[in-house]
Amino acid sequence: MTAMIDVQGLRKEFGHFTAVNDISFSVEPGQVLGFLGPNGAGKSTTMKMLTGFLTPTAGRIHICGIDVAAKPVQAKKKIGYLPEGAPLYAEMTPASFLSFIGDVRGLKGADKKKRIEQIVEQVQLQDVWKQPIETLSKGYKRRVGLAQAILHDPEVLVLDEPTDGLDPNQKFEVRQLVQQMASDKAIIISTHILEEVDAVCNQAMIIARGRILANGTPKELLALSQFSGAYSILITSSLQSTVSASLQALPEVASIEAAPEGDELFRTTAFPAPDVKLHEVVSGLVHAHGWPALEIRRESGRLDDVFRQLTTEVGQGGAHA
Template sequence: MIQVEHLTKRYGPTLAVSDVSFEVQKGEVLGFLGPNGAGKTTTMRILTGFLPPTDGRARVAGYDISESPIEAKKRTGYLPENPPLYPEMTAREYLAFVGKIKGVPRRDLKARMGEVAEKCAIEDVLHRPIGKLSKGYRQRVGIAQAIIHNPEVLILDEPTAGLDPKQIIETRQLIRSLAGQHTVILSTHILPEVSKTCNRVVVINQGKVAAAGAPDELNLRLQGFETVLVTVEGPAAEIIDRLQRVAGVNLVEPRESAGARMTFEIHAEKGNDVRAELARAIVESQWNLYELKTSGMSLEDIFLKLTTRDLSEEPDSAAAPDLGQQLAGEA
C-alpha cells in the first residue's frame, strides 16, 4: 500500500532524512518510532505531498507522490502534529469544508459527516466553534477530518501528543478501530504506544532507519537468549537443581527472596520457550508457584539501545558550551 524507496530530504546542508526505505502492507498499522527531531515528521510530510523529497521515491496506494500528487492525496488522510483546525468554524462547518476539498461527492457529504462524527465521538460538539473545544475533542475533530473521505492510507503524526491519559486510551482505541479499513502510519516517541497499537515498527534515528520489524520480533532480535522470571515458594537448592534440568535452560540465577518466596532468573536458549516446562516442573514438585513471566528487553530498552549509542557519539553536544563561551566573550 505504501512503498518508500531511498527517500532523502535535505534542508540546505542538513540531512533531515537519509536513504529511508520501508513498505507498509494493506491494513497494517506501522509505528514510526524515534526521538524528537529524528525525521519522522519530515518523512510523513513527504508521504502526504506537503514537501518534495530531495531524492528517492514514495508511492501511496499505487500512485507516485511526485508524479501524480492529486491522485495520491485523494487516497491519503493526514493528521499533522498540530491538528489543522480553523478555530472560528464550528466542527460541522469544518468537516463540511474538508469534505468538499477532499473530494467527497456532494450527495454523500452529509452521510459521511455523520459517520465520522459517530466514529470519533464528536456528535455532541458538532455545533460548537472549534476554538472552544477541549484538546481531546480537537484531536478527535482532527482525526475525523483525516478520515472524512474514507482514505486508503491514514498518516497520523503523534496523534496522542499532549492528551491526558484517558484521552490517550480513547485515541488509541479509535486508531485501532480504524486499522481494519485503513492502512495506518503513526509516529510517536512514546514507546508503550507502539506495542499497544502497531503491527510493525520502524525505528528511525537521525534520519536513518535504525531497525524495523514487529514489536515482538524486535524484542527477540536484540536479545541473546530469553529470560524468564519465576517466583516460587520452596527449598532453594532443590528448586535450582530441578529447574536446571528442564530442557533448554542454560542458567538459573537466584534473584531476590522474601521469606520462603524466592525469585529466580532463568536464561533459556534463544527462540526456546521454556515457560510451560518450568511451570510443570514446579507444580509436579509440589512447590507453590506465585509468578512466572518473560522478562524480555522492553521496547524502551531497545529504543535506548538503538538511539543513544549514536547520540553519545554526536559532536554537537560539545558545541553548545563553546557557543556559550563565545557569547560570554562578546559580552
C-alpha cells in the same frame, strides 16, 4: 505493485543537517505501521514528505502507485493526514470546518451530508458541533483533526502522534478507531508511546537520527530484547543468595540479575546463554532444591528495552556514522 505506500531511498536535508537518511519501506492494505523513535528522529519529517508537504532531497514515494513528486494533487486525494499537534482553523466550528474539508475533498450534496453525519457519530463530536474550535478541549480538537483525516474514507492514513496529550480514555478511543479502520487501509502512526505499538500496530519501525534501526512485527522486535527468553524466580529474601548462586553455576545461564520486590521478596532473573532454552533447567532446579518459589515467570521482551538499546547505540556510534 500491491503496496499502497512505497518509499525508496528517501532522504531529507535541511542545510547541513540530515533529518531523514535513506529510508525505504512499504505498507500494504490491512497493515498498521508504527513509527517509533525519540523526538527529532525524523518521524514527522518522513510523514511530511509522504503527504506531499515537504519535498524530499532524494528518493521516491508512491501512494497507491502515484508518484507524489510528479502528481502531488492526485496523490493527496488518496491520503488522509493528521499533522503533528492537529492544527485547525481556530475560528471555525467543527461543522463549518468539516464542511470545508468535504468541499475540498470533492464530496457533494446528500453524499457529503451523510458522510459527515457518519464521521461525527464515529468520533463523537455532537456536543461541540457548533462551538468555535478554539474553545474546545485538546481531546475534542484531536477528534476534529481525526475526523478531517478520515472524512473521505482514504485508502492511506497518516497519523502523526494521534494520541499525544490525550487522557487514557481518549487514547483508548483513538486506538479503537484506528483498529476499526485498519482492515482495508494502509495506516502509518507515529508515536513515542511504546504501549501504542502493542495496542494497534501489526508492523513497527524504530527510527533514530533519520535511519531505520529495526523493522518487523512487534513480536519480532520484542525478540531483540535481552529479556526475551529470560526466566525469573520470585522467592523470600532469605533464600536469595542460594538461588542466585545455583543459577549462576548453571552452564546454560549467561548472567543473572537480582532485585528486591517489596520488603520480603526478591526476584532473580536468569538470562540464557546464546541458543539455549532455559525453561526446563530453571523449573528442574527449583524442584530439585524444593525452593518455595512464589512464581516462576517467563519474561517476554520489553519494547522499551529494545527501544533504548537500539536508539542509544546509535548515539554512541554516531561519531563514525
